[in-house]
Amino acid sequence: MADAEVEVGPEALAFRQVVAVARGGARVSLSDGALKLIGEARAHIEELSARPTPVYGVSTGFGALATRHIAPDLRARLQLNIVRSHAAGSGPEVEREVVRALMLLRLRTLATGRTGVQPTTARTLAELLNAGITPQVFEHGSLGCSGDLAPLAHVALALIGEGSVRDAGGELKPAAEALAQAGITPVKLGAKEGLALLNGTDGMLGMLVLAINDLRALLVAADVAAAMTVEALLGTDRVFAADLQNLRPHPGQAASAANLRALLGASEIMESHRGPDCTRVQDAYSLRCAPQVNGAARDTVEHAELVAGRELASAIDNPVVLPDGRVESNGNFHGAPIAYVLDFLAVPTADVASMSERRTDRMLDKARSYGLPAFLADDPGVDSGHMIAQYTQAAIVSDLKRLAAPASADSIPSSAMQEDHVSMGWNAARKLRRSVDGLAQVIGIEILTAARALDLRTPLRPGPATAAVVAKLRERVPPPGPDRYLAPEMAAATEMVLDGSLVAAAEAVTGPLS
Numbered sequence: 001m002a003d004a005e006v007e008v009g010p011e012a013l014a015f016r017q018v019v020a021v022a023r024g025g026a027r028v029s030l031s032d033g034a035l036k037l038i039g040e041a042r043a044h045i046e047e048l049s050a051r052p053t054p055v056y057g058v059s060t061g062f063g064a065l066a067t068r069h070i071a072p073d074l075r076a077r078l079q080l081n082i083v084r085s086h087a088a089g090s091g092p093e094v095e096r097e098v099v100r101a102l103m104l105l106r107l108r109t110l111a112t113g114r115t116g117v118q119p120t121t122a123r124t125l126a127e128l129l130n131a132g133i134t135p136q137v138f139e140h141g142s143l144g145c146s147g148d149l150a151p152l153a154h155v156a157l158a159l160i161g162e163g164s165v166r167d168a169g170g171e172l173k174p175a176a177e178a179l180a181q182a183g184i185t186p187v188k189l190g191a192k193e194g195l196a197l198l199n200g201t202d203g204m205l206g207m208l209v210l211a212i213n214d215l216r217a218l219l220v221a222a223d224v225a226a227a228m229t230v231e232a233l234l235g236t237d238r239v240f241a242a243d244l245q246n247l248r249p250h251p252g253q254a255a256s257a258a259n260l261r262a263l264l265g266a267s268e269i270m271e272s273h274r275g276p277d278c279t280r281v282q283d284a285y286s287l288r289c290a291p292q293v294n295g296a297a298r299d300t301v302e303h304a305e306l307v308a309g310r311e312l313a314s315a316i317d318n319p320v321v322l323p324d325g326r327v328e329s330n331g332n333f334h335g336a337p338i339a340y341v342l343d344f345l346a347v348p349t350a351d352v353a354s355m356s357e358r359r360t361d362r363m364l365d366k367a368r369s370y371g372l373p374a375f376l377a378d379d380p381g382v383d384s385g386h387m388i389a390q391y392t393q394a395a396i397v398s399d400l401k402r403l404a405a406p407a408s409a410d411s412i413p414s415s416a417m418q419e420d421h422v423s424m425g426w427n428a429a430r431k432l433r434r435s436v437d438g439l440a441q442v443i444g445i446e447i448l449t450a451a452r453a454l455d456l457r458t459p460l461r462p463g464p465a466t467a468a469v470v471a472k473l474r475e476r477v478p479p480p481g482p483d484r485y486l487a488p489e490m491a492a493a494t495e496m497v498l499d500g501s502l503v504a505a506a507e508a509v510t511g512p513l514s
Contacts, residue, residue, distance in 0.1 A: 006104075008126070009034045010112040012313035013104070015305075018209045022101035027130045030111060030122060037113025038122055041321045045116035048327060049075065049191040056319050056329050058116075058192045079194035080160070086153035086198055087163060089138030094151065096166065098433075099134050101206025102148070103155055105312075106197065114315040114322070115196035124159055124187050131182040132168030133158065135175070137203075143414060144335035144425030147316065148203035151426070156197040161186030192319075200316045204338045207429035208308050211345060214436050215301050219294055220513050221443050221497045222352050223256050224506050226290040227263035228450035228466050229359040232457065234273050234370045235283045237264045240291060252298030255514040257291035262510040267463030269454070284368075286358040293355050297348035304341040311338055335425030339408035342428035349435040350400035353442040357393040360446045363453045364390055376452050376480070383483040386449050389490060393445050396438045403431045403438075444494030447473065447502060452480050465509040472496070472505035 003020040006013070009031035020026040030038075048055050054069045070078050103125060109115060110122040128135075135158035141150025157163035158175040165175045167182075179186055187193075230237065237260065238244075245257040264270055273280070282288060319329045364386055366374040377385030407428040413420040451470045454462045461467060476492040478484075496502045507513055 005029060007031050008104070008108050008111050010037060010315075012309070013108055015209055015213060015308075015312075018101055018104060018206065018312075019213050021104045021129065022097040022206065022210060025132065028104065028107065028126050030107075030126055034111035034113070034122070035119055038110065038117065038119045041113040041116045042118050044321060044325055045192050045327070046190070055327055058319075058327065075191050076189065079189035079191070082194040082198065083153055083156045083160060083189070084162070086149050087157045089141035089150040089154055091139035094137040094139060095433075096134050096170075097210065098203065098207055099137050099151075099155070100129065101210060102137070102151060102203045103129055103135075105202035105206055106152060106155070106200050108312075109200055109202070109315050109317065110196070112315040114320045115317045116192050116321045116327070117196050118187075118190055118193065121159065121187050121189070121193055121197075124184060125155075127182070127184050128158065128179075131178075131184060133175075133178050133182060133184075134166045136164040136166065136172065139430065142203060142426035143412070143419070143422035144201070144204055144339055144408075144427070145333065145419055145422035146318070146415075147198060147200040147333040147335075148426055149198050151203045152198045152200055156194065159187045159197070160189060196317055199318045199333050201311060201314075201333065201335050201338055201425065202316075204335055204342065204425040204429040205308065205311050207433060208304065208338055208342055209312075211342070211429075211432050211436050212301055212305050212308060214440075215297070215345065215349065217500060217503070218436070218439055218443060218497070219256075219298055219301070219352070220259065220503050221440075221447070222294050222297075222356060223259040223290070223513065224263060224466075224469060224503055225356055225443050225446040225450060226287070226294065226359065227260050228447060228454060228462075228469065229363060230260070230283070230287050230290070231264060231267055231269050231462050231466055232363055232372070232450050232453035233283075233287065233359075233368075234269070234280070235287045236280065237261060237270060239283070239288050240264075245291065248292075250295055250299055252302070253291045253295030255298060256295040259510075259513045260291060262513065263465045263506060264463055265465065265510075267466070268461045269457055270463070272460050284358075284362065286355050286362065290355065293348075294352060297352050300344055300348045304345050307337055307341045335423035336408065339423040339425030339428045342425060342432050343406040343408050346400075346404045346406075346428075346432050346435045349432070349439050350397070350404040353393075353397050353400050353439045356442050356446045357390065357397045360386075360390050360393055360449050363449055369453075372453055372456055376449065376456060378480065378482045385483070386452065386486070389445050389449060389486060392490065393442050396442055400435050400438045400442075403435045407431060440498050441490070441494050444497045445490055447497065448477065448490060448493040451477075455480050465506045468505040468509050469502050472502055 375385035
């Protein structure tokens with residue numbers, strides 16, 4: 001069951017909690033422990049601010065301007081200025097779920113008591129989330145070092161009642177107007193608070209958590225697609241046997257092969273060519289090696305989840321308030337740990353899609369499809385069948401291969417060479433979102449094509465699990481026939497991959513797939 005409310009404290013948030021708030025609109029609350037820590041750290045910051053000795057981020061400028069001691073009467077203006085000047089994003093608007101994830105993760109860092117903000121500031125950020133107010137954040141502006149500065153600045157701008165937001169209904173309006181309508185009082189920033197609201201890896205981390213959540217589901221759907229195609233192409237399931245898989249004990253491979261065995265169980269089509277009359281020696285790699293590729297992708301996701309879990313337990317700010325009262329500058333805002341795994345995930349995402357496209361192409365090629373009509377057309381020559389669906393897959397896969405090139409290998413110095421090496425983690429996260437979306441489309445097209453091929457194997461019947469997937473798909477997509485408008489059918493298949501209904505149909509037969 002999804003979380004209706006997520007309590008935010010100094011402890012790490014769970015993946016499901018991030019997804020519940022970002023996508024499900026779950027409400028948030030600050031724990032008593034968090035409010036106590038925030039209050040204690042704030043009292044310390046105010047005491048330091050009153051001292052004549054400069055403290056970075058409290059009574060000095062920032063970045064390359066850190067050498068200037070700021071007089072007390074200018075410090076409120078300093079905090080306001082950093083938010084306004086850093087809210088310098090441009091390009092397309094970032095998705096609501098990404099902004100909500102970013103807001104939640106920044107709130108959780110504030111809840112650690114390591115940033116020194118006022119309790120009111122943390123409460124107001126929670127109020128924005130609960131009111132469904134989403135600051136307008138833009139595609140470009142973060143270098144993934146010193147945190148996601150520009151994206152976080154646009155959120156901070158809304159906290160002070162400036163900039164633009166979308167209300168709970170999605171209407172774009174001035175932040176001051178939206179806050180007033182929700183009964184929320186804008187924050188008046190005190191010492192250090194502007195900086196504390198900007199120095200975090202929250203945007204790239206939020207996108208990593210969402211991508212991991214999606215890839216876990218898509219890799220199960222990729223196994224469903226592979227099983228349907230193996231069946232449709234009269235392939236063998238012997239290569240998926242547990243004793244063969246155990247010779248190479250990668251856990252993801254074992255999980256994928258177990259899924260394929262379960263999905264192909266009790267198939268009339270598979271049984272029809274097990275006898276001595278079968279002349280097939282071995283299947284093409286795109287069929288035979290599906291567990292190796294889909295499994296390696298799973299293991300990559302496992303590594304990414306390990307990194308994300310560590311980051312979810314982190315308190316990212318600069319400077320930070322330590323338990324012993326010291327306020328210390330540090331480099332924990334550098335996004336490299338997240339950037340690397342965001343880039344890493346883009347590689348198997350492209351490769352799983354590439355293998356899926358190759359299987360689709362085999363079903364359409366009369367020379368390699370073992371008795372299926374050319375392009376699965378009703379009347380080949382008059383009808384084109386799924387010919388162009390594979391073109392669309394190929395176009396998407398080509399894009400995914402380009403998106404697999406790392407963003408984190410790049411660095412452009414900024415801030416007068418103070419920030420002379422940056423992670424580009426935000427860019428890695430943005431391109432991974434496009435990659436995950438492309439993978440869902442490619443898998444949807446393979447399932448759509450395999451379902452048509454399985455129908456064309458009649459009177460032989462597929463196994464109960466794959467038959468259940470075909471039956472579920474047929475609720476929205478008609479069975480084979482003459483050419484018709486294909487784009488809506490491809491879109492429907494993709495939607496059913498994304499909403500989990502096709503995998504759920506298979507699992508109603510097999511039990512949970514891993």
